[in-house]
Amino acid sequence: MAPKYKRKEIPEVLRNHGITPTHQRIEIAAALYSRMEHLSAEQILALVNEHAAETSKATVYNTLKLFVAKRLVREVIVNPGKTFYDPNPEPHHHLYHLDTGCLTDIPADSVSISGLPPLPPGLKTEGVDVIVRVRAARASGG
Amino acid sequence: MAPKYKRKEIPEVLRNHGITPTHQRIEIAAALYSRMEHLSAEQILALVNEHAAETSKATVYNTLKLFVAKRLVREVIVNPGKTFYDPNPEPHHHLYHLDTGCLTDIPADSVSISGLPPLPPGLKTEGVDVIVRVRAARASGG
DNA sequence: GTAGTTGCAAAGTGTTTGCAGGCAG
DNA sequence: CTGCCTGCAAACACTTTGCAACTAC
Numbered sequence: 001m002a003p004k005y006k007r008k009e010i011p012e013v014l015r016n017h018g019i020t021p022t023h024q025r026i027e028i029a030a031a032l033y034s035r036m037e038h039l040s041a042e043q044i045l046a047l048v049n050e051h052a053a054e055t056s057k058a059t060v061y062n063t064l065k066l067f068v069a070k071r072l073v074r075e076v077i078v079n080p081g082k083t084f085y086d087p088n089p090e091p092h093h094h095l096y097h098l099d100t101g102c103l104t105d106i107p108a109d110s111v112s113i114s115g116l117p118p119l120p121p122g123l124k125t126e127g128v129d130v131i132v133r134v135r136a137a138r139a140s141g142g
Numbered sequence: 143m144a145p146k147y148k149r150k151e152i153p154e155v156l157r158n159h160g161i162t163p164t165h166q167r168i169e170i171a172a173a174l175y176s177r178m179e180h181l182s183a184e185q186i187l188a189l190v191n192e193h194a195a196e197t198s199k200a201t202v203y204n205t206l207k208l209f210v211a212k213r214l215v216r217e218v219i220v221n222p223g224k225t226f227y228d229p230n231p232e233p234h235h236h237l238y239h240l241d242t243g244c245l246t247d248i249p250a251d252s253v254s255i256s257g258l259p260p261l262p263p264g265l266k267t268e269g270v271d272v273i274v275r276v277r278a279a280r281a282s283g284g
Numbered sequence: 285g286t287a288g289t290t291g292c293a294a295a296g297t298g299t300t301t302g303c304a305g306g307c308a309g
Numbered sequence: 310c311t312g313c314c315t316g317c318a319a320a321c322a323c324t325t326t327g328c329a330a331c332t333a334c
Contacts, residue, residue: 022314041299056316061299080217080225081298081323098268106259115253119276126240126275133268134261164289164332183324198291203324223298223323 003034004087017070024048024055028063029072032087038076038094038103040084078103078131093130106132146229147175159212166190166197170205171214174229180218180236180245182226220245220273235272248274 005013010029011021019025031047032039039047041060048055064085067073076084078096084103093106111130119125147155152171153163161167173189174181181189183202190197206227209215218226220238226245235248253272261267 020313024315058300058317059315062315065300075222077219077222080219081223083222083298097265110259111255111257113253113255113272116274117248117252122279123239123276124279126277129271129273129275130255131271131273132258133271134265135268137264137266162288162333166290184322200292200325201290204290207325225323 002036004036005029005033007034013072017067017072019066019070019072024059025063025066027055028060029067032073032085036087038084038086040082042082044085074127076103076129078133091128093132095132095134098133098135106130144178145176146178147171149176155214159209159214161208161212161214166201167205167208169197170202171209174215174227178229180226180228182224184224186227216269218245218271220275233269235274237274237276240275240277248272 007026007030010026010033014021014025014029027048028044031044041057041064044064045055045057045060048060064073067085068075071089074086074089076086076094078084078094079101086105088105090108092108093111095104095106097103113128113130116128149168149172152168152175156163156167156171169190170186173186183199183206186206187197187199187202190202206215209227210217213231216228216231218228218236220226220236221243228247230247232250234250235253237246237248239245255270255272258270
């Protein structure tokens with residue numbers, strides 16, 4: 001998928017979300033935006049240090065949490081013990097390939113969900129995650 | 143919710159799923175079925191040892207994995223680093239309360255999802271998880 | 285006697301934290 | 310100087326593993 005932002009636009013994107021654009025944060029945002037893929041913290045750490053080791057693990061985690069809090073990216077939780085980060089903050093769904101661990105988007109505009117019961121009063125919806133888990137058809141199910 | 147099985151039925155349920163019913167496995171199944179709630183491994187460990195410590199952590203984890211493999215229960219993944227186990231294996235969806243960590247069922251029969259794109263050939267759907275994340279309306283979002 | 289099950293505790297993975305140094309205003 | 314940002318490494322929570330004793334048949 002085409003990058004959502006050009007690299008030089010990233011500082012402004014961060015500012016627009018109330019995030020001071022530092023070198024490390026720009027690198028992390030660029031890693032996500034240049035690929036528009038779902039990346040784990042581990043993958044992002046590897047990517048930003050690909051050319052030169054300049055960002056620590058702690059900073060990657062801190063920054064990703066900051067991005068999530070500021071709604072710059074979205075957490076996608078498909079399996080316990082590893083969080084993926086999705087640079088596409090718009091509502092959409094996910095297809096998770098159980099054999100490969102590959103995670104792809106399902107555009108929200110093609111999908112409609114109806115019949116969800118009304119929320120109890122005093123609650124508001126933060127988001128609806130739809131995860132379609134698929135497997136190779138020939139794999140014996142277990 | 144009413145228990146799905148009576149305690150004395152549990153050994154047969156296990157056998158029907160190809161699981162040798164041992165004391166610990168029956169306890170763990172009973173903990174799930176008597177409550178029909180979403181429990182974490184930690185909660186199950188506490189429940190089965192409530193009266194007397196007779197089941198180890200390893201056995202709880204091993205048994206839960208076995209139950210999942212045998213389709214007796216379902217894993218529900220709502221946050222990284224903690225897996226919930228759902229004694230209801232039928233298709234249904236979940237409401238996750240972000241403030242309390244409380245997880246409740248949404249019956250599948252009231253919800254319809256349409257417009258999911260066709261699967262690429264050679265894949266089969268293992269399941270569709272819908273997680274509605276809610277929060278107290280007055281809580282400032284962060 | 286054999287095969288399967290359990291328990292303990294240590295190892296493992298992914299994530300979070302505490303504190304000191306660095307840079308900007 | 311003050312405050313935010315960063316890095317290191319230890320701490321942390323949850324889960325998995327290895328091995329020996331135990332149980333049932």
